[in-house]
Amino acid sequence: xxxxxxxxxxxxxYLRHLAPATRxxxxxxxxxxxxxxxxxxxxxxxxxxxxxxxxxxxxxRIVFYxxxxxxxxxxxxIGPRGDIYGGL
Numbered sequence: 001x002x003x004x005x006x007x008x009x010x011x012x013x014y015l016r017h018l019a020p021a022t023r024x025x026x027x028x029x030x031x032x033x034x035x036x037x038x039x040x041x042x043x044x045x046x047x048x049x050x051x052x053x054x055x056x057x058x059x060x061r062i063v064f065y066x067x068x069x070x071x072x073x074x075x076x077x078i079g080p081r082g083d084i085y086g087g088l
Contacts, residue, residue, distance in 0.1 A: 003066070005034045005073040011062075014078045022060070026078060029057045037066045037073050052076065054084075 007015065015023055032042055033055055043055040043064075051065040061084040064075045077084060 002035045003037065003072050005030050005064070005075055007075045008077065011075045011078045022058070026057050026060060026062065029055055029062060030073075030075065033062070033064065034073050037064070056081070 015026060018026070029042070032039075036042065037053070043053040043062075046052040046054050046063070052063055053065065055062045055064070059081050060078060061081050062075060063077045063084060064073050066073055
């Protein structure tokens with residue numbers, strides 16, 4: 001069953017400012033995550049950060065968690081690999 005995904009305000013803003021090709025790659029990955037958020041080939045657990053998971057798309061990372069009660073994927077942040085984990 002495919003869940004929907006919801007972007008935080010900062011993730012949505014960051015996504016809007018990316019180049020169209022990069023934006024499309026990230027949106028494709030978000031669709032894949034929504035279909036299987038616990039797939040180990042798409043994402044990994046972020047140890048020590050609760051239920052957060054991260055997915056790699058080239059030099060970018062998508063940090064998200066799955067809300068089991070509401071049955072959706074909440075995207076916390078999208079950003080470059082080197083900067084993404086510092087604010088978590």
